[in-house]
Amino acid sequence: MLTHLDDSVGKLLAKLDANGQTENTIIVFLSDNGGPTRELTSSNHPLRGEKGQLLEGGIRVPYTVTWPGVTKPGTVIKTPVIATDLTAMALAAAGVATPADADGKDLRALLATPSERGNGSFSAQVPAGSCTTSKRTLPRAGTSQQTTRS
16 A cells, blocks of 8 residues: 555656646645554554544654745654644635634644744643543653653
């Protein structure tokens, strides 16, 4: 599957280059939440958890953005972002204001300016009864801090 994905993305990028559209195109790759379960031979190591869980292994996913003139190759941002940020980002790229009641934030400043990066802390509130705990605090990305429950 990964080889097919890699080949397909390569063909898409080659086509953009051939048509002179690379500099006018934002490319985003975003996976769905968490890897499948261990029974399907997947591992999210070193993260704990898997698809369907609120542990970091169940919610942390690949999320890459290539935006000519905004992103810099090789940049890694440890601030948590969410898929709904794509809507605000796409609207901003098109010159359209994001509605005040919309979910998500325009990621341009985060992607372009290191000083705009957050501290990597994230806290998720979950309605009581919808999972095994009512609150989980996730660790900073890139640390060995364990997930805590309360």
